[in-house]
Amino acid sequence: MAKLEIHNLHVGIEGKEILKGVDLVVNSGEVHAIMGPNGTGKSTLASALMGHPKYEITEGEALLDGTNLLELEVDERARAGLFLAMQYPAEVPGVTNSDFMRQALRATSGKDVGLFEFALKYEKVVEELKMRPDLAHRYLNEGFSGGERKRNEILQLKVIRPKFAILDEIDSGLDVDALKIVGENVSELVDENFGCILITHYQRILDHIKPTNVHIMIDGKIVLSGGQELIEKIDKNGYEWIKDELGIEFAEGEE
Amino acid sequence: MRDIVIEKQMVQTKLPKDFVYDNHTLTIPKNIAFQDPIKITILDDHNDSLKIVVSENTSIKIILEVKNDTLEASTYHLNLLAKKNSHVKYLLVSELKSKKGLVEHYFTAERDSKLDLLGGFVSDIIDAKMHVDLIGEGAEVKMRAVAVSSDENQQNIDVLIVHKAPNTIGDMTNIGIANKQGKIILNGVEKIEKGMKNANAFQTLKGIITSDQAIVEVNPILLIDEFDVKAGHGATIGKIEEDVLYYLRSRGLTQQEAEKLIINGFLKPIIDEIDDEPLKERFVNLVNSRI
Numbered sequence: 001m002a003k004l005e006i007h008n009l010h011v012g013i014e015g016k017e018i019l020k021g022v023d024l025v026v027n028s029g030e031v032h033a034i035m036g037p038n039g040t041g042k043s044t045l046a047s048a049l050m051g052h053p054k055y056e057i058t059e060g061e062a063l064l065d066g067t068n069l070l071e072l073e074v075d076e077r078a079r080a081g082l083f084l085a086m087q088y089p090a091e092v093p094g095v096t097n098s099d100f101m102r103q104a105l106r107a108t109s110g111k112d113v114g115l116f117e118f119a120l121k122y123e124k125v126v127e128e129l130k131m132r133p134d135l136a137h138r139y140l141n142e143g144f145s146g147g148e149r150k151r152n153e154i155l156q157l158k159v160i161r162p163k164f165a166i167l168d169e170i171d172s173g174l175d176v177d178a179l180k181i182v183g184e185n186v187s188e189l190v191d192e193n194f195g196c197i198l199i200t201h202y203q204r205i206l207d208h209i210k211p212t213n214v215h216i217m218i219d220g221k222i223v224l225s226g227g228q229e230l231i232e233k234i235d236k237n238g239y240e241w242i243k244d245e246l247g248i249e250f251a252e253g254e255e
Numbered sequence: 256m257r258d259i260v261i262e263k264q265m266v267q268t269k270l271p272k273d274f275v276y277d278n279h280t281l282t283i284p285k286n287i288a289f290q291d292p293i294k295i296t297i298l299d300d301h302n303d304s305l306k307i308v309v310s311e312n313t314s315i316k317i318i319l320e321v322k323n324d325t326l327e328a329s330t331y332h333l334n335l336l337a338k339k340n341s342h343v344k345y346l347l348v349s350e351l352k353s354k355k356g357l358v359e360h361y362f363t364a365e366r367d368s369k370l371d372l373l374g375g376f377v378s379d380i381i382d383a384k385m386h387v388d389l390i391g392e393g394a395e396v397k398m399r400a401v402a403v404s405s406d407e408n409q410q411n412i413d414v415l416i417v418h419k420a421p422n423t424i425g426d427m428t429n430i431g432i433a434n435k436q437g438k439i440i441l442n443g444v445e446k447i448e449k450g451m452k453n454a455n456a457f458q459t460l461k462g463i464i465t466s467d468q469a470i471v472e473v474n475p476i477l478l479i480d481e482f483d484v485k486a487g488h489g490a491t492i493g494k495i496e497e498d499v500l501y502y503l504r505s506r507g508l509t510q511q512e513a514e515k516l517i518i519n520g521f522l523k524p525i526i527d528e529i530d531d532e533p534l535k536e537r538f539v540n541l542v543n544s545r546i
Contacts (some may be wrong), residue, residue: 051505073504074504074505075505075507075509075510075513078505079507083506086505089502090496090498090499092502092517092520093521093523094519094520094521094522094524095516095517098504099516103512107507107508107512112327139520142541156506160506160507172294248484
């Protein structure tokens with residue numbers, strides 16, 4: 001059982017406030033979908049929790065099993081059990097996927113993993129994500145299609161097995177088949193030791209990963225929380241209805 | 256792999272069949288496609304010259320190791336002549352502890368010859384010149400040089416490709432990685448002389464620093480005296496990309512582990528070409544000790 005708690009989180013970038021007090025509690029075994037129009041701060045939440053240097057936390061806290069993540073370096077957050085599947089994962093020429101993953105696994109698990117044992121494990125997840133069998137020897141994300149990159153993020157998630165994963169628009173750029181593969185693989189991970197935050201503005205991925213909680217984020221705040229009924233409402237009516245229902249004004253911005 | 260060790264201008268090992276060494280010149284026979292690379296080691300002569308002649312129609316991979324632990328001034332004059340239609344893959348590993356090292360390497364490419372040159376510089380204080388003359392039509396050179404410096408190291412690397420014949424191709428990618436208080440100056444010059452139509456000149460220079468005290472200077476220069484050519488150049492300089500570091504760190508690697516992995520990645524094209532396992536291991540260890 002693990003717990004991720006975010007209290008009154010305020011985050012800015014270059015002096016401009018993006019998150020204006022986010023509260024969220026996620027327990028392992030739960031899948032929280034955060035939805036909302038473009039430019040409302042969903043990805044900022046993901047990056048700020050992971051510790052991207054561009055973002056500045058001005059107020060609030062984020063606790064993973066009681067440890068304040070915001071006081072940790074990026075790699076310490078990863079070792080504490082947080083994982084971010086990135087929207088735009090970087091390319092790293094000359095570094096093979098398997099070398100990188102073996103080192104990452106060693107860092108996050110604190111244990112040395114034998115080469116043979118690792119290779120078997122890696123091969124298995126490559127198959128499960130239906131990726132090219134030569135993936136281990138290709139350079140990290142170099143020359144990968146958008147879909148391959150996203151799948152590679154999920155593959156890393158499956159190897160590392162963190163306590164919590166944030167999937168930042170993992171569905172964008174995926175075709176129907178890839179979406180299904182990614183969705184099913186993530187779903188299978190959810191258990192009493194793993195919870196997940198899913199950031200998206202489409203409902204498609206939610207056909208494959210059933211969220212236990214749905215939140216709508218507008219203008220840097222979670223304005224509405226509920227269950228799967230919210231997805232259907234957004235699917236049918238977009239986000240405009242929120243303006244009337246909650247009496248708030250917002251404009252869709254750039255992500 | 257065949258080893259040739261040269262010490263005090265004498266060949267210490269048995270030469271492969273039909274190889275001739277005479278008066279500082281090693282001649283490799285013609286019309287042979289060598290399957291195995293040969294490794295030439297110049298040992299303990301800190302003032303030496305060597306000319307390698309690859310004869311017509313021969314294809315071969317050569318690894319030249321220049322290694323010296325003396326702190327005294329060390330000077331090497333090296334020369335490679337690629338004769339007509341020869342194909343040469345050539346790797347120079349320079350590992351000098353000298354406080355005043357000089358490695359001057361000339362390459363001459365005759366008609367239709369192809370040179371694939373790699374230089375790995377892990378010396379302490381060195382001036383290195385890699386100078387390629389493309390003298391025959393259809394000659395091609397691909398040059399990749401990497402310098403890694405650290406502590407009080409100072410490396411000046413000059414790479415020059417001169418197009419002295421039409422229809423020649425010169426492509427250089429040079430990378431300088433300066434760590435700690437290391438300093439690297441990387442000059443890449445490509446020159447196309449008048450009348451050398453349809454010559455192609457491309458250069459990419461990349462300078463990377465991993466500390467605030469490290470210095471890298473890159474100077475990409477194209478000198479073109481002919482209209483009918485294709486040429487392009489680019490240079491970048493800076494720290495390791497923040498987003499790449501962030502990505503690797505988000506998977507639990509410390510800043511230092513991530514930097515090492517990235518730098519080893521830059522060097523991978525060179526490291527992969529070192530067929531000699533002990534040399535490869537030494538090169539990798541030396542590079543990593545500098546990061």
